Amino acid sequence: GEEVAQTPKHLVRGEGQKAKLYCAPIKGHSYVFWYQQVLKNEFKFLISFQNENVFDETGMPKERFSAKCLPNSPCSLEIQATKLEDSAVYFCASSQYRSRYNEQFFGPGTRLTVL
Amino acid sequence: AQTVTQSQPEMSVQEAETVTLSCTYDTSESDYYLFWYKQPPSRQMILVIRQEAYKQQNATENRFSVNFQKAAKSFSLKISDSQLGDAAMYFCAYRSAYIDTGNQFYFGTGTSLTVIP
Numbered sequence: 001g002e003e004v005a006q007t008p009k010h011l012v013r014g015e016g017q018k019a020k021l022y023c024a025p026i027k028g029h030s031y032v033f034w035y036q037q038v039l040k041n042e043f044k045f046l047i048s049f050q051n052e053n054v055f056d057e058t059g060m061p062k063e064r065f066s067a068k069c070l071p072n073s074p075c076s077l078e079i080q081a082t083k084l085e086d087s088a089v090y091f092c093a094s095s096q097y098r099s100r101y102n103e104q105f106f107g108p109g110t111r112l113t114v115l
Numbered sequence: 116a117q118t119v120t121q122s123q124p125e126m127s128v129q130e131a132e133t134v135t136l137s138c139t140y141d142t143s144e145s146d147y148y149l150f151w152y153k154q155p156p157s158r159q160m161i162l163v164i165r166q167e168a169y170k171q172q173n174a175t176e177n178r179f180s181v182n183f184q185k186a187a188k189s190f191s192l193k194i195s196d197s198q199l200g201d202a203a204m205y206f207c208a209y210r211s212a213y214i215d216t217g218n219q220f221y222f223g224t225g226t227s228l229t230v231i232p
């Protein structure tokens with residue numbers, strides 16, 4: 001598609017439950033990025049993929065968070081045993097390999113609320 | 116790691132007037148890209164303007180322009196003829212031009228812009 005698609009738009013989970021977020025990058029884009037925007041507006045980089053391979057996971061919490069980008073499937077970000085502090089908007093972005101400006105195109109985000 | 120600083124948490128401007136949002140960054144790299152994104156209450160990230168570090172000329176997009184000072188590591192956004200629809204959070208972002216450095220965006224903490232009718 002021509003836009004980055006993220007589902008669901010909103011997700012509510014009780015503390016300790018699992019949350020799974022999905023992202024379909026723009027067709028032809030090789031790189032996918034996940035960011036977490038907490039309520040104070042700060043963006044935190046989580047992980048990036050080059051096709052189905054993890055490219056940079058320096059921002060991923062070592063526990064509870066995992067992500068995948070499999071061929072012919074949306075990318076996913078999964079949080080096991082959610083905590084209150086996981087409440088945030090999670091953005092997915094995609095970019096072409098070596099595109100001009102290295103621009104990233106952002107999806108609309110998934111708002112995760114942990115109660 | 117690169118850092119991006121937006122020192123103005125909030126700014127306001129009268130409709131039709133001009134406002135400048137500040138952004139500074141710290142990097143040891145020589146080739147990179149700088150961006151300004153607008154985020155309205157819907158949280159959608161909208162690209163406003165972008166600048167390539169190796170270009171001397173300041174980028175311009177209609178009412179939006181930047182003042183890029185590479186030596187000072189400064190990248191301010193000027194909004195001319197402000198409109199009510201310009202009210203939003205504005206984020207400054209840095210991205211390396213070197214693919215093998217990870218290529219993530221580094222964001223500032225944002226500036227909330229209010230436009231007064």
